[in-house]
Amino acid sequence: xxxxxxxxxxxxxxxxxxxxxxxxxxxxxxxxxxxxxxxxxxxxxxxxxxxxxxxxxxxxxxxxxxxxxxxxxxxxxxxxxxxxxxxxxxxxxxxxxxxxxxxxxxxxxxxxxxxxxxxxxxxxxxx
Numbered sequence: 001x002x003x004x005x006x007x008x009x010x011x012x013x014x015x016x017x018x019x020x021x022x023x024x025x026x027x028x029x030x031x032x033x034x035x036x037x038x039x040x041x042x043x044x045x046x047x048x049x050x051x052x053x054x055x056x057x058x059x060x061x062x063x064x065x066x067x068x069x070x071x072x073x074x075x076x077x078x079x080x081x082x083x084x085x086x087x088x089x090x091x092x093x094x095x096x097x098x099x100x101x102x103x104x105x106x107x108x109x110x111x112x113x114x115x116x117x118x119x120x121x122x123x124x125x126x127x
Contacts, residue, residue, distance in 0.1 A: 008015040032039045083100045084092040095103065 083095045
């Protein structure tokens with residue numbers, strides 16, 4: 001769904017296909033929630049199973065597509081005990097512990113936020 005695809009345009013007011021889909025999902029989850037706790041429980045359980053299944057499929061795909069050359073290339077020029085950054089002049093500078101943790105934390109922001117959206121949708125179904 002592209003945000004630039006508009007279903008309705010009127011003056012400065014625009015409605016995209018993604019907005020319509022989001023409204024539809026909210027309406028479906030609200031309807032399921034109004035049916036009772038058991039309905040919400042089933043939706044939350046099914047979404048959780050989909051999440052676990054997706055992670056297991058990614059793990060399985062990683063093992064099935066594993067090639068020794070790719071694994072070796074990924075670990076080429078990496079020291080497991082020191083993180084280094086490449087300076088503009090071509091030299092390397094080592095990170096200290098706190099800087100390395102900060103760099104790792106900054107790299108994980110996107111992955112953590114994408115995982116949080118799944119949690120939010122299943123929590124709405126259970127309310």
